[in-house]
Amino acid sequence: MQHVSPVREPLVTGGKTYHDITEDVSRQVEAKPNIRWAIALAVALFFLGIFIYSVYRTLWFGIGEWGLNKTVNWAWDITNFVWWVGIGHAGTLISAILLLFRQKWRSSINRAAEAMTIFAVICAAMFPVLHMGRPWLAYWVLPLPNTFGSLWVNFNSPLLWDVFAISTYFSVSLVFWYLGLIPDFATIRDRATGPIARRAYALLSFGWTGSAKHWSRYETVSLILAGVSTPLVLSVHTIVSMDFATSVIPGWHTTIFPPYFVAGAIFSGFAMVLTLMLITRNVFFLKDYITLEHIESMNKVIILTGSIVGVAYITEFFIAWYSGVEYEQYAFINRATGPYWWAYWSMMTCNVITPQLFWFRKIRRSVVATFIISIFVNIGMWFERFVIIVTSLHRDFLPSSWAMFSPTIIDVGIYVGTLGLFFTLFLLFAKYFPVINMFEVKTILKSSSGVQHSHAPETMHAHSPNNQAHHDK
Amino acid sequence: MIEERLSIAKRTSNRFLFMIGLGLVFLIVGIFITMNSTGHHGGGHGEEAAAAAEGGHHAITWVNRLFSNLWLNNVYFIGIAVIGLFFTAVQYVAYAGWSVPIKRILEALAAYLPIGGILLLIIFLVGKHQLFHWTDETLYIKDNANYDPILAGKQSFLNQPFYLIRMVVFIGAWIFFDWWLRKQSLNEDLNGGLEYYHKSIRISAIFLVVFGVTSSMSAWDWVMTIDSHWFSTLFAWYVFSSWFVAGLAATTLTAIYLKQAGYLKVLNANHLHDLGKFIFGFSIFWTYLWFSQFMLYWYANLPEEVVYFQERFHGYDGHYAWIIFGILFLNFAFPFLVLMTRDAKRQMIMLKIVCIVVLFGHWLDFYQMIMPGTLRGESGFGFIELGALLLFLGVFLTVFTRRLASASLVPVNHPFLEEAVHHHV
Numbered sequence: 001m002q003h004v005s006p007v008r009e010p011l012v013t014g015g016k017t018y019h020d021i022t023e024d025v026s027r028q029v030e031a032k033p034n035i036r037w038a039i040a041l042a043v044a045l046f047f048l049g050i051f052i053y054s055v056y057r058t059l060w061f062g063i064g065e066w067g068l069n070k071t072v073n074w075a076w077d078i079t080n081f082v083w084w085v086g087i088g089h090a091g092t093l094i095s096a097i098l099l100l101f102r103q104k105w106r107s108s109i110n111r112a113a114e115a116m117t118i119f120a121v122i123c124a125a126m127f128p129v130l131h132m133g134r135p136w137l138a139y140w141v142l143p144l145p146n147t148f149g150s151l152w153v154n155f156n157s158p159l160l161w162d163v164f165a166i167s168t169y170f171s172v173s174l175v176f177w178y179l180g181l182i183p184d185f186a187t188i189r190d191r192a193t194g195p196i197a198r199r200a201y202a203l204l205s206f207g208w209t210g211s212a213k214h215w216s217r218y219e220t221v222s223l224i225l226a227g228v229s230t231p232l233v234l235s236v237h238t239i240v241s242m243d244f245a246t247s248v249i250p251g252w253h254t255t256i257f258p259p260y261f262v263a264g265a266i267f268s269g270f271a272m273v274l275t276l277m278l279i280t281r282n283v284f285f286l287k288d289y290i291t292l293e294h295i296e297s298m299n300k301v302i303i304l305t306g307s308i309v310g311v312a313y314i315t316e317f318f319i320a321w322y323s324g325v326e327y328e329q330y331a332f333i334n335r336a337t338g339p340y341w342w343a344y345w346s347m348m349t350c351n352v353i354t355p356q357l358f359w360f361r362k363i364r365r366s367v368v369a370t371f372i373i374s375i376f377v378n379i380g381m382w383f384e385r386f387v388i389i390v391t392s393l394h395r396d397f398l399p400s401s402w403a404m405f406s407p408t409i410i411d412v413g414i415y416v417g418t419l420g421l422f423f424t425l426f427l428l429f430a431k432y433f434p435v436i437n438m439f440e441v442k443t444i445l446k447s448s449s450g451v452q453h454s455h456a457p458e459t460m461h462a463h464s465p466n467n468q469a470h471h472d473k
Numbered sequence: 474m475i476e477e478r479l480s481i482a483k484r485t486s487n488r489f490l491f492m493i494g495l496g497l498v499f500l501i502v503g504i505f506i507t508m509n510s511t512g513h514h515g516g517g518h519g520e521e522a523a524a525a526a527e528g529g530h531h532a533i534t535w536v537n538r539l540f541s542n543l544w545l546n547n548v549y550f551i552g553i554a555v556i557g558l559f560f561t562a563v564q565y566v567a568y569a570g571w572s573v574p575i576k577r578i579l580e581a582l583a584a585y586l587p588i589g590g591i592l593l594l595i596i597f598l599v600g601k602h603q604l605f606h607w608t609d610e611t612l613y614i615k616d617n618a619n620y621d622p623i624l625a626g627k628q629s630f631l632n633q634p635f636y637l638i639r640m641v642v643f644i645g646a647w648i649f650f651d652w653w654l655r656k657q658s659l660n661e662d663l664n665g666g667l668e669y670y671h672k673s674i675r676i677s678a679i680f681l682v683v684f685g686v687t688s689s690m691s692a693w694d695w696v697m698t699i700d701s702h703w704f705s706t707l708f709a710w711y712v713f714s715s716w717f718v719a720g721l722a723a724t725t726l727t728a729i730y731l732k733q734a735g736y737l738k739v740l741n742a743n744h745l746h747d748l749g750k751f752i753f754g755f756s757i758f759w760t761y762l763w764f765s766q767f768m769l770y771w772y773a774n775l776p777e778e779v780v781y782f783q784e785r786f787h788g789y790d791g792h793y794a795w796i797i798f799g800i801l802f803l804n805f806a807f808p809f810l811v812l813m814t815r816d817a818k819r820q821m822i823m824l825k826i827v828c829i830v831v832l833f834g835h836w837l838d839f840y841q842m843i844m845p846g847t848l849r850g851e852s853g854f855g856f857i858e859l860g861a862l863l864l865f866l867g868v869f870l871t872v873f874t875r876r877l878a879s880a881s882l883v884p885v886n887h888p889f890l891e892e893a894v895h896h897h898v
Contacts, residue, residue: 005888007889008568238765242768242769246768246769247773253773254706255706255765255769255770256707256710257765258707258765307682316706319705324702359678
């Protein structure tokens with residue numbers, strides 16, 4: 001028997017029934033696309049167009065279209081890559097690690113977060129592939145027996161480890177996400193009226209009937225995938241951090257990078273989940289499923305990971321001084337006071353200072369404030385990668401090679417273009433797939449909807465604003 | 474829910490006193506043996522030793538060995554104590570329901586903090602020259618032969634007054650938060666209501682911020698600066714992970730002993746399962762940090778960084794090599810393989826074995842962090858090591874069990890008690 005303390009806040013509000021959940025979530029899939037969605041998709045497609053144009057310029061004319069120079073030979077490309085990979089951490093964290101920690105609030109956000117993970121990893125993958133210059137030879141990164149002579153991948157290179165880490169992560173995340181969708185696809189199939197919809201969802205649901213055998217197998221597979229995903233979440237950004245940390249470049253070569261990059265990735269991933277979920281929640285009327293309690297919990301993860309990142313910044317700075325290594329000392333002083341000081345202080349403000357506002361309960365539970373801060377974190381985490389990468393490179397060991405980096409219009413185009421790609425994919429997902437995991441929310445309805453406690457629950461947050469107020473119907 | 478009081482048999486507390494006594498005897502015997510053996514060697518190499526001392530490399534004597542061991546055990550047990558406080562705070566801020574039955578064990582672990590803090594201060598004041606190379610005043614005098622420009626560069630941080638201030642502030646802060654949280658917890662038992670619970674959440678949140686900074690800095694101060702030239706940004710979190718696994722193992726082991734003695738009626742296999750998962754998971758986490766630190770320094774192969782691992786793998790004719798491989802086996806391979814299955818995590822005997830192994834493994838981990846810096850190739854395992862360990866263990870168990878017995882083993886008015894009783898994994 002499971003017991004939920006009456007002190008806990010409900011995770012599904014509005015006195016929903018099982019049928020209400022199906023209705024509320026499937027409605028978005030079954031109804032005609034609304035005008036707001038269509039406008040959003042048009043904007044996303046416009047940016048996708050910019051992406052395609054910039055990619056065409058890059059491939060046709062070469063990497064010279066980017067702003068890289070002899071000193072700063074890694075800049076926006078790798079910054080964007082790491083930024084996107086970082087964002088791609090929240091989904092699997094929510095579905096695997098929060099599952100291990102039995103955080104029930106994950107069930108109404110895991111579907112969208114996992115989708116976001118997959119789309120973010122797709123965006124991330126664009127950058128190394130484009131940087132190859134000849135992406136049609138991208139398969140050369142794999143250790144395939146080849147007919148080109150003694151060509152063989154370099155197993156000592158962390159860039160190769162990245163190939164393995166990210167492709168594994170992508171595959172497992174995709175399978176995990178899709179597996180969870182199958183029972184929900186079947187629900188939509190059973191409700192579908194049109195012949196195309198019925199056929200399409202029948203195909204997507206792999207003939208799921210909901211028999212005991214199906215559920216038993218489903219449970220087994222998802223447990224195995226959760227087990228596989230947990231080390232994967234940690235390994236991906238660990239290996240990304242090793243792209244830098246194995247080098248001997250001041251500011252890159254530091255042992256704290258692996259765990260600190262992982263914390264930063266979770267931080268930025270949660271910020272992006274919040275950005276997207278707050279919009280989805282409003283547009284699709286899902287306030288009873290993504291409650292203020294959910295937002296508050298995510299904000300707490302943001303304070304935690306933001307503070308871990310803050311401690312790491314201070315640690316790096318301190319140890320650079322403490323080490324007595326002049327190059328390290330210079331790299332950090334230069335970050336804070338050199339020509340890129342504005343990037344450093346943007347990073348500090350957005351990543352370390354703004355999330356601390358979440359210590360105030362009012363701000364933690366304010367949708368508007370959360371949305372604004374989540375955007376700040378997204379910006380701050382982009383700057384973090386920019387600071388690490390460009391400020392460490394632009395002061396070469398050879399002072400005559402010192403240089404600044406300025407992005408070209410194509411650099412900008414590819415970056416905003418991947419945002420277009422990301423939002424195009426997310427909007428298509430939100431329209432045609434159920435954005436909330438219906439059956440998982442149903443499993444917590446009995447214990448966490450707050451309706452069946454006979455005595456008036458004294459909630460954990462004694463002074464909370466009235467959560468039951470968001471009645472749609 | 475009925476409250477449970479632990480009563481400690483006279484025999485048990487006598488056993489702890491006996492441990493302390495035996496530890497002292499071993500220490501004295503060990504000192505005599507070491508004294509004579511160094512004296513014996515000293516006969517032949519007296520001049521050499523004197524020459525080495527002049528060159529800045531003091532000969533290793535029983536004094537070094539004694540203080541290194543006292544420091545090692547004290548840092549280790551302070552770590553376990555503060556992890557008790559840390560994990561209590563984590564339970565509060567995470568709104569954890571499952572952990573109510575072990576809450577009093579966590580609180581009791583922190584009882585060692587005041588004694589540990591005083592001992593830390595005394596051992597430092599008396600044995601600083603045996604432990605910390607940077608306390609040598611001649612390093613900072615420009616014209617002296619010992620002048621060390623690198624350490625002189627660190628002097629604004631590594632100087633004794635500031636070091637002592639930090640030590641007192643860190644330990645003081647931990648003791649204060651322990652007192653403050655414990656007070657809420659005991660008052661909750663007496664008066665009930667949610668007020669104490671809410672207050673504890675706020676205290677815990679503040680403590681976690683304080684701990685985030687102080688745990689890192691204390692790890693630098695108490696362990697990293699022993700190798701005065703060496704540095705690693707990850708080191709503090711590595712020390713934390715070692716403390717954390719040791720603290721979890723101590724908690725689990727205590728829970729099992731209490732259960733087997735007929736206490737903790739609410740605790741069942743499900744709670745043990747969760748503790749087992751924590752030990753399993755954080756043993757992997759410890760290995761992850763160990764590997765990250767090792768691999769990045771090994772890969773870059775910069776002399777000032779990699780020397781730390783050179784010393785431990787190949788230095789002093791491989792004196793420490795077996796310990797490095799030993800800790801990887803004891804702290805990673807063993808808990809990883811043994812606790813892999815669900816059944817293992819739910820059986821007391823399995824957990825007991827793993828807990829004892831990782832408690833020893835992490836003690837050995839601190840051994841390899843401290844000894845190469847203080848004793849170079851002259852460390853060993855003898856009466857001094859056993860004596861110091863028994864002494865500190867005895868003191869730790871005495872204060873730990875005393876606090877365990879001073880309140881109900883089950884926090885009777887905890888708002889999540891009912892959840893914990895019905896906890897099912």
